[in-house]
Amino acid sequence: MIEIVNRKRLIQSLYEKMDDNEMIFNYFGVLTFDITQFLLDNLKVSVKEMGINQKYARKLYSSMVEGMENILKYSTSNAQGGIVMLTKNDDVYCLTLGNVVDSKQEHLLLQNLDDIKDESVEQLKLLYKERLSSTDESNALSAQLGLIQIAINCENNMKYDIVPLANREERLFIFDIFIK
Amino acid sequence: MRDLVIESTQSTPKVVFTDDSIKIEGELRPEFPYDFFEPIHQTCSSIESERYHVICVLEFISSSSLLQLKKMLKILADNKKIKQVNVTWNCLKEDDEMQEIGEYLSELSGFPFKHGLID
Numbered sequence: 243m244i245e246i247v248n249r250k251r252l253i254q255s256l257y258e259k260m261d262d263n264e265m266i267f268n269y270f271g272v273l274t275f276d277i278t279q280f281l282l283d284n285l286k287v288s289v290k291e292m293g294i295n296q297k298y299a300r301k302l303y304s305s306m307v308e309g310m311e312n313i314l315k316y317s318t319s320n321a322q323g324g325i326v327m328l329t330k331n332d333d334v335y336c337l338t339l340g341n342v343v344d345s346k347q348e349h350l351l352l353q354n355l356d357d358i359k360d361e362s363v364e365q366l367k368l369l370y371k372e373r374l375s376s377t378d379e380s381n382a383l384s385a386q387l388g389l390i391q392i393a394i395n396c397e398n399n400m401k402y403d404i405v406p407l408a409n410r411e412e413r414l415f416i417f418d419i420f421i422k
Numbered sequence: 423m424r425d426l427v428i429e430s431t432q433s434t435p436k437v438v439f440t441d442d443s444i445k446i447e448g449e450l451r452p453e454f455p456y457d458f459f460e461p462i463h464q465t466c467s468s469i470e471s472e473r474y475h476v477i478c479v480l481e482f483i484s485s486s487s488l489l490q491l492k493k494m495l496k497i498l499a500d501n502k503k504i505k506q507v508n509v510t511w512n513c514l515k516e517d518d519e520m521q522e523i524g525e526y527l528s529e530l531s532g533f534p535f536k537h538g539l540i541d
Binding site: 275279283296297300303304307308311367370371374375377378387388390391394 | 432433451453482484485486488489492493514516517519522526529530
């Protein structure tokens with residue numbers, strides 16, 4: 243009975259928070275390539291229904307593709323869950339991505355993000371071009387083209403954090419991408 | 423050269439090889455870019471025409487697929503039977519990102535690119 247009451251509270255609290263934050267969609271659960279397809283279809287419908295202009299839509303779509311591809315690549319093998327949430331506050335869209343990472347993945351992600359966080363869009367474009375030129379397809383992961391593309395899409399308006407999870411060694415990587 | 427037609431899916435483009443051209447049309451973001459491009463790369467290395475035309479009409483390309491597309495152009499450049507490769511790069515008029523990607527590939531491959539915009 244306690245569990246049911248808590249579940250009601252959880253749903254109520256989630257609904258209130260979703261309402262306050264102009265939630266466009268929110269997904270929490272197992273993330274596979276087929277599910278990423280479903281979420282991208284969802285984005286296309288939302289973009290059409292909300293009349294979001296093409297430039298925003300393109301940036302959101304590209305960030306979602308690259309971000310979810312990163313989740314599929316970086317999640318720990320025993321935790322294939324992910325979070326994909328799109329909200330809107332004033333005129334800013336926020337795409338939040340979350341996944342569980344181990345310490346090795348955490349280190350690599352933070353290093354790659356720290357490397358680009360202070361770059362201007364022009365510098366990011368140059369870096370993208372450089373990495374595209376110097377990387378062959380066998381070490382695509384190390385090139386981090388996807389992360390650089392996301393940084394270009396949001397003009398480097400992004401926040402990221404790693405938070406602990408109760409009773410687990412792995413931690414939760416939370417990535418907010420603001421597109422305006 | 424063997425004929426090759428790959429039908430499109432939600433995440434992959436339609437690919438049609440003829441003796442003197444390849445047309446890639448649609449979204450390019452396969453789950454496994456290497457696997458998707460493997461038959462394309464193999465076919466590119468067996469082309470025997472002196473002139474070859476690459477036509478890309480892409481709505482979207484993921485970064486990991488872009489590396490495979492770059493490799494495809496490299497294979498065409500390394501194919502000694504081909505003397506000239508021309509690329510037509512078509513994308514939506516408002517899609518600056520795809521236009522830039524076309525410019526990057528043009529610089530990297532050294533092939534003449536004809537850039538077209540679709541309404």
